[in-house]
């Protein structure tokens with residue numbers, strides 16, 4: 001891991017508690033847009049984003065590569081400033097001392113000093129944060145059997161993720177933003193990591209937004225979903241509600257396809273489709289129906305996105321993969 005100028009940039013943020021407005025969403029976007037400018041020209045990474053993520057929940061932030069997930073985290077933590085609109089943390093505009101004090105960010109590359117021991121790293125970050133829970137941070141490290149005397153550079157990817165989580169949690173944030181924290185963890189450590197996170201949510205009334213491409217891990221741990229595509233909000237809502245308002249159907253491919261199909265595909269003579277049923281669960285026609293998992297719902301919407309892209313590029317498969325979101 002390369003040495004970086006500052007471990008956990010957000011750890012140096014103003015250590016001031018966010019006086020959370022009661023009932024204020026943990027994270028809210030109002031007409032939020034961000035445009036990168038480069039030599040190649042300007043490009044919108046996020047546009048017209050409107051959402052309110054409820055407090056005390058674990059929100060899954062999902063979307064294809066380049067959808068704008070990291071950009072959203074950077075806007076929420078004031079590493080970037082909106083080109084248009086605004087983003088708020090517990091009702092406070094991102095970048096204000098109240099917002100900065102209430103949010104901790106675990107970045108994808110988890111910047112840490114490799115030559116420091118774990119203990120030195122915790123002490124360094126504790127000095128930068130008045131509101132620091134040293135025991136809580138150490139407990140998270142110890143739960144992973146990581147010696148405090150170990151040099152960060154000698155830790156595995158999963159162990160570094162745990163140390164970075166301890167640094168973020170030590171700041172006692174109201175909102176924790178995790179950018180693909182599961183990417184370098186093996187399945188057992190992933191399960192353990194999500195268990196630690198869920199316990200923290202319950203014990204500390206923490207709100208979490210977690211970006212991930214690992215959909216099965218989201219299934220049992222996330223209770224709210226935000227799906228981004230091409231910098232726009234494609235889907236947002238309570239996980240149970242999303243399961244209840246979609247239905248999986250299977251049947252003969254030569255049957256007329258029902259309304260509100262999110263995504264359909266054929267295999268031989270069989271058609272399988274994800275349909276928005278608005279909660280009734282009923283689909284007219286001769287179809288076998290099944291309740292979808294959250295993964296089914298997200299895959300359906302992600303595939304719809306991929307197919308729409310392929311169609312636009314003239315490369316859509318010639319099967320019945322038509323999609324209507």
Ligand SMILES: Nc1ncnc2c1ncn2[C@@H]1O[C@H](COP(=O)(O)OP(=O)(O)OP(=O)(O)O)[C@@H](O)[C@H]1O
Nearest residue numbers: 036037038045063064065066067068069070071072
């Ligand atoms: N520094 C930059 N300069 C110009 N464009 C950028 C920059 N960083 C990101 N982008 C572009 O902004 C868009 C959103 O990028 P972002 O990293 O937010 O996506 P993401 O959803 O986090 O992707 P991934 O899942 O691959 O991590 C992409 O089109 C990306 O190419």
